[in-house]
Amino acid sequence: xxxxxxxxxxxxxxxxxxxxxxRRLRAQGSLARADLEAILxxxxxxxxxxxxxxxxxxxxxxxxxxxxxxxxxxxxxxxxLAAAPKAPVCVTVTHVDGLVLAxxxxxxxxxxxxAMIHGVPRTVIDPDxxxxxxxxxxxxxxxxxWDYARRPSRKxxxxxxxxxxxxxxxxxxxxxxxxxxxxxxxAALGIWAGTLPLTATWGAPVADPLLPAGIEPPPxxxxxxGTRQG
Numbered sequence: 145x146x147x148x149x150x151x152x153x154x155x156x157x158x159x160x161x162x163x164x165x166x167r168r169l170r171a172q173g174s175l176a177r178a179d180l181e182a183i184l185x186x187x188x189x190x191x192x193x194x195x196x197x198x199x200x201x202x203x204x205x206x207x208x209x210x211x212x213x214x215x216x217x218x219x220x221x222x223x224x225l226a227a228a229p230k231a232p233v234c235v236t237v238t239h240v241d242g243l244v245l246a247x248x249x250x251x252x253x254x255x256x257x258x259a260m261i262h263g264v265p266r267t268v269i270d271p272d273x274x275x276x277x278x279x280x281x282x283x284x285x286x287x288x289x290w291d292y293a294r295r296p297s298r299k300x301x302x303x304x305x306x307x308x309x310x311x312x313x314x315x316x317x318x319x320x321x322x323x324x325x326x327x328x329x330x331a332a333l334g335i336w337a338g339t340l341p342l343t344a345t346w347g348a349p350v351a352d353p354l355l356p357a358g359i360e361p362p363p364x365x366x367x368x369x370g371t372r373q374g
Contacts, residue, residue, distance in 0.1 A: 153211055154312055163262045164315035183237055183259040184209055186374045188285040190216060193234040208280035209311065215268070215277035218307035222233075235261045235309060239374045242341040246323035247330035250336040253319065255339060260315045265307040271298075277306050284293060288364030298359065344373045 158164065158175045164181040166173035175182075184207075192203045214235060237259045244253040266273045271314040275296070282290045296304065323337045349361040 146226055158314055158316065161313055162263075164260070164313060165330075166264055166315070166317070169317070170361060171320050172317045174318065176316070177311075179316045179318070180211075180259050180311070180314050183239065183257050184214070185284075186257070187237050190214075190235050190237045192216060192218060193236070194218075194373055195231060206281060207237075207278070208282070208284035210281070212311055214309045215281050216307050216309070217281070217305065218265065218267075228274075230264055232262060233309065234265050240342055241320070242269060242339050244273040244319075244323055244339055245337060246325050246335050247335045247337045248306075248325060248334075251323055251325045255319050255321070255322075255341075257318045258316070261311060262313045263310045265309040268306040268308050270302060273308075274301055274304070274306050275332070277308065278304070281306075286365070286368075292362055292364065346371055346373055 154177060156177050158177055158180065160175070186252070188206055188208075189204055190207045194201055194204055203218075205212055205217045209215065216235070239257045241255040241257065244251075244255060246252050268277055278296060278301075279290050322339055326337065327330065348369045349365050351359075351361070
């Protein structure tokens with residue numbers, strides 16, 4: 145992912161705050177920063193929750209990270225931050241790994257991995273930092289693409305809103321395993337129970353219809369075909 149180590153690494157254990165405290169299903173929570181990083185590294189789309197013009201809005205967008213910050217496109221949030229520079233936001237990343245199908249509807253559930261990051265983002269203004277953040281974002285989604293495609297021009301950089309959000313305050317939860325009613329009264333019902341896994345894989349590259357003949361996709365793109373995403 146081409147991440148540069150930061151001089152002040154965050155602690156290995158996530159701090160417990162009023163916003164990150166696990167109040168329900170505490171056994172599914174984790175305070176390990178490594179678990180947070182694994183969830184972030186497994187995806188490339190997050191949901192940014194922000195208040196815009198007095199109204200809540202949740203915006204899906206791509207992201208990248210280094211050791212201490214999440215970098216994400218945020219034109220909508222940027223407009224909000226211009227009016228309220230100290231306004232907090234919430235970013236979530238969720239992976240659904242399957243359905244938990246129990247003997248009773250009450251015991252049904254979802255196996256998942258999720259992360260929630262809280263903080264006050266800042267708009268990245270410095271051109272060098274913005275370029276670095278966009279590289280992290282690009283390489284996070286498609287490793288190898290930054291050095292393959294044309295990089296942003298000054299005009300394109302000026303037209304791009306990039307946010308940096310600290311990874312200092314975050315919450316992690318995961319759920320794994322089979323249904324929990326196998327040793328209860330419903331076990332006598334004779335109903336099938338178990339899990340229905342869900343996986344996503346990358347397909348074969350599809351060329352732009354306007355692409356001239358003879359231009360083949362590079363190995364860093366073709367090599368992802370058939371591999372698992374997340």
